[in-house]
Amino acid sequence: MLMLLASVLFAAWLAGYRSRMAMRHLGSHGQRQRLVSAVFASMREGVVVTDLEGRVRVVNSAFRSISGYAEEELLGHKLSMLKSGRHPSTFYSEMWSSLARDGFWQGEIWNRRKNGDLYAIWLTISTVPDASGAPYSYVGVLLDVSPLKQSERQLDYLAHHDVLTGLANRLMLLTRLQKVLRQSRQPEQGGALLFIDLDRFKHVNDSLGHPAGDELLCQVAVRFGECLRETDLLARFGGDEFVVLLEGVASANGAATVAEKLLQGLARSFLVCGGNEVIVGASIGIALYPRDGDSPDALIQHADSALYNAKSCGSNAYRFYAEAQTRAADERLAMEVALRRALDHDEFVLYYQPQVDARDGSLIGVEALVRWRSSQRGLVSPSRFIPLAEESGFIVALGDWVLRDACAQARAWLDEGVPLTRLAVNLSARQFRQPDLVERIRAMLDGNGLRPTLLELEITESVLMDVAGAMEKLGQLASIGVRIAIDDFGTGYSSFAYLKSIPFDVIKIDKSFVGDIGRDQASSRIVATIIQLGHGLDREVVAEGVETAEQRDFLLAAGCSSCQGYLFSPPFPARELDAWLRGEPY
Numbered sequence: 001m002l003m004l005l006a007s008v009l010f011a012a013w014l015a016g017y018r019s020r021m022a023m024r025h026l027g028s029h030g031q032r033q034r035l036v037s038a039v040f041a042s043m044r045e046g047v048v049v050t051d052l053e054g055r056v057r058v059v060n061s062a063f064r065s066i067s068g069y070a071e072e073e074l075l076g077h078k079l080s081m082l083k084s085g086r087h088p089s090t091f092y093s094e095m096w097s098s099l100a101r102d103g104f105w106q107g108e109i110w111n112r113r114k115n116g117d118l119y120a121i122w123l124t125i126s127t128v129p130d131a132s133g134a135p136y137s138y139v140g141v142l143l144d145v146s147p148l149k150q151s152e153r154q155l156d157y158l159a160h161h162d163v164l165t166g167l168a169n170r171l172m173l174l175t176r177l178q179k180v181l182r183q184s185r186q187p188e189q190g191g192a193l194l195f196i197d198l199d200r201f202k203h204v205n206d207s208l209g210h211p212a213g214d215e216l217l218c219q220v221a222v223r224f225g226e227c228l229r230e231t232d233l234l235a236r237f238g239g240d241e242f243v244v245l246l247e248g249v250a251s252a253n254g255a256a257t258v259a260e261k262l263l264q265g266l267a268r269s270f271l272v273c274g275g276n277e278v279i280v281g282a283s284i285g286i287a288l289y290p291r292d293g294d295s296p297d298a299l300i301q302h303a304d305s306a307l308y309n310a311k312s313c314g315s316n317a318y319r320f321y322a323e324a325q326t327r328a329a330d331e332r333l334a335m336e337v338a339l340r341r342a343l344d345h346d347e348f349v350l351y352y353q354p355q356v357d358a359r360d361g362s363l364i365g366v367e368a369l370v371r372w373r374s375s376q377r378g379l380v381s382p383s384r385f386i387p388l389a390e391e392s393g394f395i396v397a398l399g400d401w402v403l404r405d406a407c408a409q410a411r412a413w414l415d416e417g418v419p420l421t422r423l424a425v426n427l428s429a430r431q432f433r434q435p436d437l438v439e440r441i442r443a444m445l446d447g448n449g450l451r452p453t454l455l456e457l458e459i460t461e462s463v464l465m466d467v468a469g470a471m472e473k474l475g476q477l478a479s480i481g482v483r484i485a486i487d488d489f490g491t492g493y494s495s496f497a498y499l500k501s502i503p504f505d506v507i508k509i510d511k512s513f514v515g516d517i518g519r520d521q522a523s524s525r526i527v528a529t530i531i532q533l534g535h536g537l538d539r540e541v542v543a544e545g546v547e548t549a550e551q552r553d554f555l556l557a558a559g560c561s562s563c564q565g566y567l568f569s570p571p572f573p574a575r576e577l578d579a580w581l582r583g584e585p586y
């Protein structure tokens with residue numbers, strides 16, 4: 001605006017300067033008159049001279065073209081004919097009183113062109129006195145600032161909208177959310193925030209390319225829009241995340257209905273990039289306000305944590321925020337921090353569970369099982385912290401420690417003369433993905449002077465399915481002589497194709513099947529079948545979780561003599577192996 005003001009003032013000054021210079025250089029009155037008329041006519045700014053009632057006396061051509069009226073349509077008429085109707089009457093009365101008081105008014109004003117269009121002008125009005133100094137007429141100099149207003153509007157649009165889909169963006173959502181939260185202190189004035197994340201969107205981007213992904217997002221935006229009312233705000237939060245703000249939908253039922261409609265909206269497939277059919281689902285997290293949060297940040301965070309919960313239920317689900325989720329998330333976070341500290345504070349310890357030949361109870365090997373003796377939480381079960389360590393990536397550091405400690409312990413036992421022929425260690429998916437895994441393992445074995453065949457890495461079927469290049473990694477491990485056991489066999493996605501092609505040495509029958517031997521015929525048959533399968537493939541079969549003599553006898557009868565379980569021994573600290581070896585196992 002300052003620029004504009006400067007240009008108007010400069011133009012007015014220039015006009016005055018030109019005419020003063022002209023006066024000085026041009027002698028006759030007639031010449032001066034002609035020059036003033038020429039300047040008046042050629043100015044880019046519109047100029048209008050009125051009487052004290054606002055009736056038009058003179059206009060220049062710029063004024064005519066800005067207003068769209070011909071000279072004869074303006075002369076003698078009041079300027080109020082140009083009123084846009086956008087300003088209240090107080091606006092004009094203030095303008096007139098400022099003119100009367102100061103002899104001057106300046107500001108932005110909206111007018112209406114002859115064709116009905118509204119336009120904004122920057123107007124400067126000055127009072128012109130007569131020879132006695134009394135007000136005689138008014139001169140208005142104006143500039144059409146509509147183009148400027150248009151770019152201002154475009155900038156504002158860009159700041160508040162998502163360029164790809166044209167939906168509201170994060171800023172607009174936050175602004176609106178802030179406003180509605182201020183106005184909704186009572187539950188009945190509340191509403192809902194739905195946080196939506198598309199399922200399988202990444203797959204579309206990866207397989208069909210980013211243009212297809214962009215097209216899909218635009219189509220999804222349209223579908224979602226069709227499921228919502230005009231008063232609902234649909235925003236794209238970034239990537240494949242959308243947020244819906246439902247004002248006045250204070251009940252969980254209402255929000256659930258909208259969530260179902262949105263999921264239903266995705267039920268039909270989409271056609272992208274010249275006819276590729278794509279199906280996407282979505283997960284939705286819902287937070288109600290003011291109940292679940294009275295600030296935009298809290299509400300979004302809670303809807304997001306509900307989304308996390310919805311995602312864990314699989315595709316096409318919605319979940320409401322529950323305070324317990326936050327507590328669980330806080331607990332998870334605290335546990336993650338404590339886990340990292342535990343490694344520095346030596347709070348992890350390895351227990352070992354013997355694997356025995358069930359025919360005579362002799363020791364075949366041991367499985368290393370990590371325990372966390374937390375100074376604050378007591379003894380924490382691996383089933384509680386291993387999945388978390390896996391999720392956070394901490395498992396890589398922990399797994400490294402386990403391998404190092406187990407190898408060092410095996411060395412110590414061998415030095416003591418313990419007849420140890422196998423050291424089984426669990427390997428998680430993340431560890432398995434480490435590019436330098438094979439070198440690390442080889443270094444640990446070499447460092448402790450251990451034969452590679454002593455080490456048996458237990459890997460679950462799902463890890464093998466999940467990790468790209470699993471086959472190659474297994475091949476490398478096999479090539480250095482390390483043994484591979486498929487852990488929890490029967491609980492994952494067993495596939496004969498991979499059993500045939502991967503290098504592995506041992507199948508470990510999951511304890512859930514072993515535990516049901518004798519109780520459930522189907523489980524007994526599954527166990528017998530797994531043993532046959534293993535032997536048919538020329539692999540060793542180990543049964544884990546053997547707790548009763550009946551289970552042991554069944555296994556022996558089915559041809560499986562390698563057993564592990566409480567019947568023989570629970571896992572114990574390393575120092576107890578000696579005592580166990582000396583004692584009667586069963």
Ligand SMILES: Nc1nc2c(ncn2[C@@H]2O[C@@H]3COP(=O)(O)O[C@H]4[C@@H](O)[C@H](n5cnc6c(=O)[nH]c(N)nc65)O[C@@H]4COP(=O)(O)O[C@H]3[C@H]2O)c(=O)[nH]1
Pocket residue numbers: 353368369370381382383386399402426427428458487488511544545546547564565566567570571
């Ligand atoms: N009911 C019953 N259970 C028996 C019996 N005999 C052994 N078990 C338990 O069964 C689990 C066997 O280990 P897993 O299948 O590898 O399952 C392990 C493994 O997946 C994971 N885990 C433990 N230590 C490590 C580790 O160092 N690294 C990794 N990546 N995972 C580990 O945690 C899981 C649970 O470990 P634990 O709680 O030590 O539980 C162990 C063991 O204590 C029995 O007769 N009856």
